[in-house]
Amino acid sequence: MKNTPTLYDWAGGNQVLEDLTKLFYEKVLADELLLPVFRNMSAEHTKHVAHFIGEVFGGPELYTKHDEGSHAKMVAHHIGKLLTEEQRQRWIHLLLQSADELKLADDPEFRSALVAYLEWGSRIAVINSNLTDNPLQQDAPMPKWGWGVPGGPYIPEQ
């Protein structure tokens, strides 16, 4: 596809991602399985996660420049949290439920890329949560995610 949009642009940009994480963490704080894990999160947490995902999806460097974050700093937040597989599955479920409620792009291609990224990132979060030391160097690059096998969004035949 010529001029394939980034996942960030196809999702609708930063405001859509901030709306998504805002609704998502409202659900998280109302969830008895996830509340104990997130009850002390910072006031900026929801925006930081939106900015992180946006940057991974090819958007502006809001997490690394605006929030002074990095991949290593993000990983550090998970170290020692002892997350369970049950919590990970609930986390994904609530995020996808939020995406549906906010009517995020729901073409098979976009949702395939979104789910693939969330599966990958959340499984790494659980692995890291069982470590006592951060496995990443401070200058480790941010992950970058793309469309995968479909190669771009759904475009109906003319």
Ligand code: HEM
């Ligand atoms: C793709 C998957 C994930 C991404 C991109 C992600 C991203 C992030 C980011 C950017 C932060 C730092 C926020 C800040 O700077 O304030 C963070 C913190 C955190 N994340 Fe994740 N995360 C993921 C998966 C998970 C999962 C599956 C869980 C739990 C089930 C989890 C639990 C936490 C916790 C407990 C914190 C620290 C909250 C606090 O400040 O008290 N994360 N995450």
